[in-house]
Amino acid sequence: MPLKRMDKTPMSERAAGRRAHDFLEVNEGYDMARAMFEAERCLRCQDPVCVDGCPVRIPIPEFIHAIAAGDMREAATILRGANPLPAICGRVCPQETQCEELCHMNNRFSSAAIGHLERFVADWERGQPANDATRQPWRDEKIAVIGSGPAGLVCAGQLADMGYPVTVYEALHAPGGVLRYGIPEFRLPNAVLDWEIDVLRQRGVEIANNIIVGKTIALDALLDDMGFAAVFVGTGAGLPKFLGIPGENLNGVFSANEFLTRINLMRAYDFPVSDTPMKVGKRVAVIGAGNTAMDTVRSALRLGAEKGLIVYRRSETEMTARIEEHHHAIEEGVEFHWLTNPIEVLGNVDGWVTGLKCQVMELGEADDSGRARPLPVAGSEFVIPVDNVVLSIGTTPNPLLLQSTAGLETDRWGCLVADEESGRTTRARIYAGGDVVTGAATVILAAGAGKNAAEAIDRDLSAARGDDQGRELQSGRH
Amino acid sequence: MARIISKRVLTPVTKLFVIEAPLIAAAARPGQFVIVRVREGGERIPLTIADYRPDRGEIIIVVQEVGVTTRLLGALDEGDDILDVAGPLGSAPDISPAGHVVGVGGGFGAAALLCLMRDLSQRGARTTAIIGARQKDLLILTDELKAASGHLDLCTDDGSTGFKGFVTERLQQLIDGDAVAPGLGPPDRVVAIGPMAMMRAVADTTRRAGIETLASMDPLMIDGTGMCGGCRITIGNEIKFACVDGPFFDAHQVDFDEAERRNKMYVDMESQAAVRQAHACGAASQVREGAI
Ligand SMILES: Cc1cc2nc3c(=O)[nH]c(=O)nc-3n(C[C@H](O)[C@H](O)[C@H](O)COP(=O)(O)OP(=O)(O)OC[C@H]3O[C@@H](n4cnc5c(N)ncnc54)[C@H](O)[C@@H]3O)c2cc1C
Ligand SMILES: Cc1cc2nc3c(=O)[nH]c(=O)nc-3n(C[C@H](O)[C@H](O)[C@H](O)COP(=O)(O)OP(=O)(O)OC[C@H]3O[C@@H](n4cnc5c(N)ncnc54)[C@H](O)[C@@H]3O)c2cc1C
Ligand code: SF4
Ligand code: SF4
Ligand code: FES
Numbered sequence: 191m192p193l194k195r196m197d198k199t200p201m202s203e204r205a206a207g208r209r210a211h212d213f214l215e216v217n218e219g220y221d222m223a224r225a226m227f228e229a230e231r232c233l234r235c236q237d238p239v240c241v242d243g244c245p246v247r248i249p250i251p252e253f254i255h256a257i258a259a260g261d262m263r264e265a266a267t268i269l270r271g272a273n274p275l276p277a278i279c280g281r282v283c284p285q286e287t288q289c290e291e292l293c294h295m296n297n298r299f300s301s302a303a304i305g306h307l308e309r310f311v312a313d314w315e316r317g318q319p320a321n322d323a324t325r326q327p328w329r330d331e332k333i334a335v336i337g338s339g340p341a342g343l344v345c346a347g348q349l350a351d352m353g354y355p356v357t358v359y360e361a362l363h364a365p366g367g368v369l370r371y372g373i374p375e376f377r378l379p380n381a382v383l384d385w386e387i388d389v390l391r392q393r394g395v396e397i398a399n400n401i402i403v404g405k406t407i408a409l410d411a412l413l414d415d416m417g418f419a420a421v422f423v424g425t426g427a428g429l430p431k432f433l434g435i436p437g438e439n440l441n442g443v444f445s446a447n448e449f450l451t452r453i454n455l456m457r458a459y460d461f462p463v464s465d466t467p468m469k470v471g472k473r474v475a476v477i478g479a480g481n482t483a484m485d486t487v488r489s490a491l492r493l494g495a496e497k498g499l500i501v502y503r504r505s506e507t508e509m510t511a512r513i514e515e516h517h518h519a520i521e522e523g524v525e526f527h528w529l530t531n532p533i534e535v536l537g538n539v540d541g542w543v544t545g546l547k548c549q550v551m552e553l554g555e556a557d558d559s560g561r562a563r564p565l566p567v568a569g570s571e572f573v574i575p576v577d578n579v580v581l582s583i584g585t586t587p588n589p590l591l592l593q594s595t596a597g598l599e600t601d602r603w604g605c606l607v608a609d610e611e612s613g614r615t616t617r618a619r620i621y622a623g624g625d626v627v628t629g630a631a632t633v634i635l636a637a638g639a640g641k642n643a644a645e646a647i648d649r650d651l652s653a654a655r656g657d658d659q660g661r662e663l664q665s666g667r668h
Numbered sequence: 669m670a671r672i673i674s675k676r677v678l679t680p681v682t683k684l685f686v687i688e689a690p691l692i693a694a695a696a697r698p699g700q701f702v703i704v705r706v707r708e709g710g711e712r713i714p715l716t717i718a719d720y721r722p723d724r725g726e727i728i729i730v731v732q733e734v735g736v737t738t739r740l741l742g743a744l745d746e747g748d749d750i751l752d753v754a755g756p757l758g759s760a761p762d763i764s765p766a767g768h769v770v771g772v773g774g775g776f777g778a779a780a781l782l783c784l785m786r787d788l789s790q791r792g793a794r795t796t797a798i799i800g801a802r803q804k805d806l807l808i809l810t811d812e813l814k815a816a817s818g819h820l821d822l823c824t825d826d827g828s829t830g831f832k833g834f835v836t837e838r839l840q841q842l843i844d845g846d847a848v849a850p851g852l853g854p855p856d857r858v859v860a861i862g863p864m865a866m867m868r869a870v871a872d873t874t875r876r877a878g879i880e881t882l883a884s885m886d887p888l889m890i891d892g893t894g895m896c897g898g899c900r901i902t903i904g905n906e907i908k909f910a911c912v913d914g915p916f917f918d919a920h921q922v923d924f925d926e927a928e929r930r931n932k933m934y935v936d937m938e939s940q941a942a943v944r945q946a947h948a949c950g951a952a953s954q955v956r957e958g959a960i
Pocket of ligand 2: 701711713714715716717730731732733734735736737738739776780885886887888889915931932933934935938939941
């Protein structure tokens with residue numbers, strides 16, 4: 191297929207029929223020729239509005255220009271200067287509602303493939319010979335980061351770059367947060383995540399797994415006894431919601447978090463070579479239509495389900511998943527039941543799921559979220575026969591740390607209250623960012639929050655130290 | 669990584685490990701648990717902190733071998749490292765030390781009672797521990813439990829030592845005012861740790877007598893931090909996550925039918941894994957013996 195100037199250069203992907211049965215990555219990435227072709231499409235606008243759509247304001251035309259000029263090292267340097275997780279964001283950012291949505295090319299053609307190009311540069315960088323030297327911190331103030339999701343990792347990396355000794359405490363046995371336990375290998379291979387984390391380690395970041403702050407160590411003990419000068423809280427929004435409908439505790443009903451954790455973190459796809467099992471029947475219904483729901487239903491197919499269904503009480507227009515995930519799910523044969531509201535999980539005498547009772551919905555007026563409110567159609571109940579039901583209806587911040595720490599204010603959704611620009615919380619020396627503050631959001635917003643907090647921590651510590659640099663930063667001369 | 673400082677074989681399938689885990693030892697409270705993983709690709713399993721010594725930076729766990737992971741753990745020795753140990757998780761039960769508190773334990777539950785009973789005794793409670801097993805040599809930690817509680821009562825199915833019969837029968841005698849432990853009086857509170865069937869029977873016994881009872885629920889767990897909801901159980905009309913809201917719950921409110929059913933969700937797959945393990949072990953020992 192000849193490439194066309196008008197259209198975004200497509201990225202090759204593995205055929206749906208084949209990929210729907212394994213966990214290898216779906217997208218195969220650009221080659222150099224395609225990347226240069228695509229880079230040439232960018233207009234290098236005087237007014238690069240694309241940058242306004244990027245939460246970390248990557249200098250998009252500059253890095254794309256470097257690709258067009260064949261200078262990959264320069265492209266990588268520009269990219270990494272603004273976004274410490276380019277290989278990840280290039281893969282999972284909802285570009286269509288961020289950088290690419292604003293791109294000027296949308297007026298006549300399709301946008302520049304910013305995400306694909308970002309991924310290409312980061313993957314190129316990963317293929318370069320490794321630099322083994324680990325950098326040593328040169329400042330005195332130790333910083334603790336709680337949680338190793340994108341918010342925590344980026345905050346830690348930025349602080350390490352500024353010379354601070356940083357320790358990341360992670361509750362689970364492996365770092366990465368949702369990038370590890372939530373987003374599946376076929377979208378974000380562990381090898382990519384491991385590489386990004388190794389880069390951080392080389393930059394001097396220490397990661398301590400199996401430490402649940404609030405249980406193993408109190409947050410206050412980090413500040414008072416262990417000598418940390420500041421703490422960043424990036425504990426995410428990992429508490430799964432349930433619907434509260436009858437039958438939710440039947441065997442075969444899972445939260446998406448459990449389903450995906452068993453598969454991704456615990457490698458259930460490799461059972462019995464690995465030890466954690468995952469029970470997937472012939473027909474799997476996933477309730478919800480966000481990225482998590484798409485990941486879940488596509489994982490179910492890969493674990494051998496014959497049918498994967500999305501059941502969503504709103505319509506396709508209100509779906510929150512990335513466009514690409516929706517397309518890939520359709521290609522892989524996922525069935526979509528829009529305007530369908532689950533009201534009961536049905537089971538057999540042994541307590542195993544047999545069906546999902548639903549009612550048909552119609553759209554009414556807009557609700558608080560600005561989306562049309564779904565209303566039940568009277569007498570429309572029907573049963574979908576299924577073997578598994580997976581709930582993917584959202585998550586909220588895990589209260590474990592917040593409840594065990596005095597003086598941290600939360601809002602009515604259980605989110606930690608923190609200043610958007612600086613991450614400062616209601617307590618001195620404690621900063622926060624990512625999903626724990628915003629509620630479930632995106633990787634790049636979490637990364638951006640981590641980056642902002644790192645700068646604020648440095649500013650505040652420098653001011654306390656009274657050094658010149660601190661005063662400069664305080665007066666805004668960054 | 670956590671180093672095994674020493675190991676004691678309590679029964680052929682029950683092993684006690686003293687583990688170096690200073691942060692956990694410093695933070696632990698009676699009744700809390702750790703999550704353990706023993707190999708790459710391995711499961712995360714919950715195990716009660718049977719005892720802890722903050723001054724020495726040690727915790728004690730007692731593991732009963734029932735499946736793949738517990739057997740792998742049981743095979744480790746002094747000086748070996750346990751790949752991952754995270755905790756302390758869950759909350760210490762809220763038990764008033766007023767009056768006579770009876771702890772009922774079966775299987776590994778006897779070990780799980782240890783620091784709980786000691787703590788209650790130290791806080792001024794009159795305490796009795798009732799532990800049971802099929803026969804005498806399957807009872808564990810009797811000396812330790814005797815030291816930790818005001819009175820220790822042993823039960824065996826075959827009568828090879830102590831009371832002949834189930835722990836619940838003995839508990840009923842105690843409730844009925846039989847002189848099980850002179851001067852201690854009938855139980856004011858009961859806490860049960862052990863197999864689900866035992867805890868259910870204890871709950872039935874004390875419900876009739878109207879005695880406040882806690883059960884230490886042991887649903888399947890993954891993260892142990894409240895993130896997956898796999899450990900959910902129904903208490904009264906509410907759904908609770910045992911790892912963060914428990915593991916101790918009002919035994920009279922627990923939906924045991926559901927809890928038992930949910931624990932069996934993977935039995936067929938677990939036995940598949942056990943077969944694979946047995947095969948691998950068999951092959952390994954044959955290699956060692958030079959047969960392959
Ligand atoms: C299945 C799934 C798919 C997604 N897909 C996309 C996508 O395609 N694109 C996108 O942009 N976003 C996506 N998201 C959202 C995105 O992953 C999150 O917004 C992002 O990971 C939030 O980052 P975070 O650093 O705030 O928290 P998390 O990634 O949640 O990390 C928090 C970490 O903190 C640890 N922790 C929690 N409490 C403690 C404690 N007390 N002590 C120590 N450690 C603790 C947790 O174990 C966890 O590792 C997806 C989310 C899910 C669940
Ligand atoms: C809070 C808590 C504290 C615990 N404390 C201890 C302890 O101190 N010592 C100890 O030996 N065990 C304890 N357990 C039980 C222990 O976690 C399980 O025995 C273990 O997970 C089994 O893993 P496995 O891979 O060896 O067996 P699997 O192969 O997973 O299972 C083998 C058999 O055991 C059953 N089983 C699996 N998990 C559990 C469980 N959680 N509870 C009951 N039966 C189960 C299975 O249904 C199956 O029949 C505790 C459990 C919880 C939740
Ligand atoms: S980080 Fe995300 S929003 Fe920013 S340029 Fe890259 S893909 Fe676009
Ligand atoms: S708006 Fe589009 S065309 Fe213009 S610089 Fe940005 S990516 Fe290139
Ligand atoms: S074990 Fe996952 S929430 Fe309790």
